[in-house]
Amino acid sequence: MLDMIAPSLAALPPVTSDSLLALIALAKADPRTDKIDVGVGVYRDAGGATPIPRSVKAAEKLLWERQETKAYLGGRGDVRFGELLRPFVLGRHSGDERIDQLQTPGGCGALRLGFQLIKLANPKARVLLGDPTWPNHPPMALGVGLELSNYPYYDRDNRRIRFDEMISALSAGRPGDVALLHGCCHNPTGADLSDGQWAEVTRIVVERRLLPFVDLAYQGLGRGMAEDAAGLHGLLDVCDEVIVAQSCDKNFGSYRDRVGALFVKTGGRDATATAMAHVLQMAREMWSMPPDHGGAVVRTVLENAALKADWLVEVGEMRGRINEVRATIAGADPRLAFIGEQFGMFSMLPLTKAQVVALRETHAIYMADSGRFNIVGMSDEALPRFIAAVVETLDG
Numbered sequence: 001m002l003d004m005i006a007p008s009l010a011a012l013p014p015v016t017s018d019s020l021l022a023l024i025a026l027a028k029a030d031p032r033t034d035k036i037d038v039g040v041g042v043y044r045d046a047g048g049a050t051p052i053p054r055s056v057k058a059a060e061k062l063l064w065e066r067q068e069t070k071a072y073l074g075g076r077g078d079v080r081f082g083e084l085l086r087p088f089v090l091g092r093h094s095g096d097e098r099i100d101q102l103q104t105p106g107g108c109g110a111l112r113l114g115f116q117l118i119k120l121a122n123p124k125a126r127v128l129l130g131d132p133t134w135p136n137h138p139p140m141a142l143g144v145g146l147e148l149s150n151y152p153y154y155d156r157d158n159r160r161i162r163f164d165e166m167i168s169a170l171s172a173g174r175p176g177d178v179a180l181l182h183g184c185c186h187n188p189t190g191a192d193l194s195d196g197q198w199a200e201v202t203r204i205v206v207e208r209r210l211l212p213f214v215d216l217a218y219q220g221l222g223r224g225m226a227e228d229a230a231g232l233h234g235l236l237d238v239c240d241e242v243i244v245a246q247s248c249d250k251n252f253g254s255y256r257d258r259v260g261a262l263f264v265k266t267g268g269r270d271a272t273a274t275a276m277a278h279v280l281q282m283a284r285e286m287w288s289m290p291p292d293h294g295g296a297v298v299r300t301v302l303e304n305a306a307l308k309a310d311w312l313v314e315v316g317e318m319r320g321r322i323n324e325v326r327a328t329i330a331g332a333d334p335r336l337a338f339i340g341e342q343f344g345m346f347s348m349l350p351l352t353k354a355q356v357v358a359l360r361e362t363h364a365i366y367m368a369d370s371g372r373f374n375i376v377g378m379s380d381e382a383l384p385r386f387i388a389a390v391v392e393t394l395d396g
């Protein structure tokens, strides 16, 4: 008698939910009108809104007037978009013909594709990830079957980068292992490597023959457009092989449009062409072609001198606000002073999980259990209440 019981979708095990997504749902369901959600990672202006940048709106209008077809673009997406991004992402290496790129659905698409390329080239490669890192990094690397290994990154209690331990862990990497590095605005800690630390990491990467994979999701929101890619540019100076996952979703305020790019550098033009052919094949298997709109908007901004200049002003305004709010929080209490020395949209408060829960229950302030919060997650009006609640919680 044949076994007639077929495998069933109903047999799937439950998924351990993404705690940040669960937090967003919890905040949404809270009826208190003065609630503050600093869990979600989108930029908010002084009024608490996440606006579409002027330059992006203007480009969308131009696009609407000029776009004549929505015929397929091909697997690389908007080719001009990638070319116009090169000066920002690659800086002085922008003319290097050993580097090629393609448009991806956001930085996530680029990360996933990059991991998949690594898996194909070197199935035994381990991905060396900072502890902590962005929670979506490990599942993406694991998802393609790569092995993970942590390197210490941030000492939450002493609010500093565990640099010596990071260097020892990277020094124990095997040739071909991947060093995943945040280009700038480290998520979740806000603690970025100094120029000297980047130089040291670069030296170890070369010495141990590691493959640097740089996640550049917040360029322009830390110290400046060029400054935020300086570590990457230093790696490109000396490494024959570098992978970059870039996102335009934050610096163009285009989160839901899913705009990003994967850059691949190898030791020679032919090897890059071969790698890109594989990348295109793998992209074809996953999403075939990236969605066009966001890339076309970024291209429209960057090919128009006035819009590009205005966009750079707008990135400067976002950066200015992030750094101002940082300074305000840092100045409120000596225990928060470290926040003024960090960069980007995130920082980790020295709170226990119980204190994070208390902030939620008593003050309707929502942040990740780790104490990670979005520096610009609230309006200027809500900021004093946020600071007062955090200080009160720290006082116990």
Ligand SMILES: Cc1ncc(COP(=O)(O)O)c(C=O)c1O
Residues within 6 Å of the ligand: 041, 105, 106, 107, 108, 109, 134, 187, 215, 217, 247, 248, 249, 250, 255, 258, 259, 260
């Ligand atoms: C560190 C880091 N990398 C990559 C991404 C992915 O960005 P995108 O929304 O473009 O996929 C994010 C988004 O939050 C991020 O924080």
